Amino acid sequence: MTYPAAGPAASTGGALLNVDKVSFAYPGGTQVLDNMSIAVPPGSITGVVGPSGCGKSTLLALLAGLLQPGSGRIAWSRDDAQPARHPLTMMFQKDTLLPWLTVEDNIGLHFRVSNSRLGKSEQKARIAELVHLAGLDGAERKFPYQLSGGMRRRTAFLASVAPHPRTLLLDEPFSALDEPTRIGIHQDIFNIVKREGITVLLITHDLGEAISLSDQVMVLTSQPATVFKRFDIPFGAERNFLGMREHPGFLELYGQVWEQLAVQIQRSRSRPVARTP
Amino acid sequence: MNVRSSPMHAESGGPARPSRWSRIKARSPIWLTQLGLLIGFLLAWQYLPQIPALKAMGHLFDPYFVSSPQRIARELYNLATGNENSPVIWGYVWSTVYASLLGTAIGMVLGAAFGLVLSNFQFLSEVMRPFIIGMNAVPRIALVPIIVIVFGPTATSCVIISVLVVFFVAFFNAYEGGTSVRQELVQNARLLGADQWHILKNIRLPFVMAWTLASLPLSVTFAVITVVTAEILTGVPGMGSLLGTAAVTGNAALTFAVVITLAVVGIAITLAADAIRARVLHWWGQ
Numbered sequence: 045m046t047y048p049a050a051g052p053a054a055s056t057g058g059a060l061l062n063v064d065k066v067s068f069a070y071p072g073g074t075q076v077l078d079n080m081s082i083a084v085p086p087g088s089i090t091g092v093v094g095p096s097g098c099g100k101s102t103l104l105a106l107l108a109g110l111l112q113p114g115s116g117r118i119a120w121s122r123d124d125a126q127p128a129r130h131p132l133t134m135m136f137q138k139d140t141l142l143p144w145l146t147v148e149d150n151i152g153l154h155f156r157v158s159n160s161r162l163g164k165s166e167q168k169a170r171i172a173e174l175v176h177l178a179g180l181d182g183a184e185r186k187f188p189y190q191l192s193g194g195m196r197r198r199t200a201f202l203a204s205v206a207p208h209p210r211t212l213l214l215d216e217p218f219s220a221l222d223e224p225t226r227i228g229i230h231q232d233i234f235n236i237v238k239r240e241g242i243t244v245l246l247i248t249h250d251l252g253e254a255i256s257l258s259d260q261v262m263v264l265t266s267q268p269a270t271v272f273k274r275f276d277i278p279f280g281a282e283r284n285f286l287g288m289r290e291h292p293g294f295l296e297l298y299g300q301v302w303e304q305l306a307v308q309i310q311r312s313r314s315r316p317v318a319r320t321p
Numbered sequence: 322m323n324v325r326s327s328p329m330h331a332e333s334g335g336p337a338r339p340s341r342w343s344r345i346k347a348r349s350p351i352w353l354t355q356l357g358l359l360i361g362f363l364l365a366w367q368y369l370p371q372i373p374a375l376k377a378m379g380h381l382f383d384p385y386f387v388s389s390p391q392r393i394a395r396e397l398y399n400l401a402t403g404n405e406n407s408p409v410i411w412g413y414v415w416s417t418v419y420a421s422l423l424g425t426a427i428g429m430v431l432g433a434a435f436g437l438v439l440s441n442f443q444f445l446s447e448v449m450r451p452f453i454i455g456m457n458a459v460p461r462i463a464l465v466p467i468i469v470i471v472f473g474p475t476a477t478s479c480v481i482i483s484v485l486v487v488f489f490v491a492f493f494n495a496y497e498g499g500t501s502v503r504q505e506l507v508q509n510a511r512l513l514g515a516d517q518w519h520i521l522k523n524i525r526l527p528f529v530m531a532w533t534l535a536s537l538p539l540s541v542t543f544a545v546i547t548v549v550t551a552e553i554l555t556g557v558p559g560m561g562s563l564l565g566t567a568a569v570t571g572n573a574a575l576t577f578a579v580v581i582t583l584a585v586v587g588i589a590i591t592l593a594a595d596a597i598r599a600r601v602l603h604w605w606g607q
Contacts, residue, residue, distance in 0.1 A: 110508060133512050140509040144527050144604045157523050158514025187604040207513060 060086035060243045066116035076102045078268035089244040091254030094264030095312035100247040130207035137216045141188040148184040154207040174202045194225040214246045231285040263304045266312030273304045363390045388573040396578040417559040420479040421544040428487025433533040436495020461485045474555040482551045483544040498532025538594040
């Protein structure tokens with residue numbers, strides 16, 4: 045695997061990431077992505093929603109460099125202002141905590157497995173800072189089996205933020221959590237991501253999650269997926285996640301996006317969907 | 322503003338455990354019944370063969386064959402102290418325990434190493450599979466004569482045979498551990514900057530070691546059985562050779578005394594192995 049951001053710098057028209065007419069088919073012929081184009085501005089959060097099985101996870105695998113596009117280009121701008129930033133991390137839908145490491149050691153996994161430029165004390169300070177930001181104070185020395193589902197997700201999130209990545213991919217990261225826990229986490233990760241200036245691509249099937257967290261939301265078509273509609277989310281960089289969902293602006297936007305998503309869900313139901321692995 | 326739901330942060334302990342005393346009280350009827358059964362069994366063993374009618378029925382009630390708790394207790398006392406020109410058992414116990422522990426240690430390290438390498442390299446794993454399955458199908462005791470020819474009837478032979486047995490137990494567990502590492506864990510580590518070596522060292526190795534260690538109680542039990550068997554077959558001094566002597570001299574009391582000692586040693590080793598496993602693998606969850 046090659047680091048996506050290590051590739052040649054390309055013209056991205058001001059975007060950090062430019063997905064340019066990308067198509068992808070699995071061997072055996074299932075066309076998953078068709079001519080998909082997405083521009084992701086630096087420091088923004090882009091929510092991607094679509095019918096179940098439309099190819100959202102395939103898109104992330106392509107961005108992470110785990111798969112190569114059949115045609116089209118995935119271009120990353122080389123951000124010379126911050127050359128030292130870690131290019132990309134990903135928070136997986138399934139648990140990736142290592143059960144024999146404590147919360148703080150899991151958060152610091154990056155420091156363990158790579159030749160970090162940070163000294164030991166700087167690493168410690170970085171971990172302590174993140175622990176505090178995500179409200180995990182007091183849980184530093186706990187092991188994953190001692191944590192609730194919400195705390196595990198917070199820990200996994202911090203592990204992918206610890207390297208100070210330029211880009212963070214979130215693959216349905218909170219789908220297993222109950223709603224109050226999820227909204228609490230939304231607040232914290234939104235604050236952390238904005239504070240660190242991380243560009244985020246969020247794949248989710250929770251439309252409320254996509255709208256409340258994102259700066260723009262892409263509604264994908266059913267498979268083969270391409271971008272059906274793009275919505276700007278004008279809620280800014282200061283958000284109150286508890287109050288937000290009753291806000292008329294939120295509800296109106298939710299209705300608009302849902303209308304488009306419903307069209308695609310309807311289409312995907314009218315024919316069999318090829319499952320992606 | 323920070324919003325946090327309370328259940329996530331109020332995590333500690335779990336439900337209160339019942340007090341030690343109430344647990345003892347709840348268990349005591351079971352313990353008393355067990356004790357009663359044991360005493361009844363020992364009394365029957367001691368006194369039933371003294372009834373002439375039963376004794377005439379055959380070997381089962383003849384103290385020459387089945388000995389008696391009293392004789393066995395006396396034999397155990399003599400073995401422990403060297404009374405009445407009896408051999409002293411401690412040296413024999415130590416030989417057997419030492420060979421078992423050494424065999425377990427070597428077997429587990431080798432098994433873990435092979436499991437790690439084979440689970441990491443798909444090609445090697447495919448190539449080796451039939452050989453390993455074939456080797457595993459061979460009853461290891463059948464190899465005793467060859468090993469004795471090569472290494473002589475020595476303690477080394479006993480260790481090697483127990484290594485052969487433990488190796489496969491540890492290897493299969495280690496391999497399972499190495500292949501059970503989920504793809505996301507590897508991909509996650511890779512995106513965090515890990516190269517092949519770091520993934521092997523930081524992700525796969527801990528899994529392999531944990532799974533290998535999980536087989537410790539089973540491995541050490543197998544090792545004791547193997548060493549005793551090898552001692553019976555080779556006459557190398559140990560608990561097995563004492564059993565051999567008892568058989569040749571028709572000494573039922575000695576046989577039972579050795580068997581009881583072996584049982585006690587076996588339980589002690591298994592408990593220790595369980596404790597080590599529970600301590601090292603505490604993070605495995607409850």
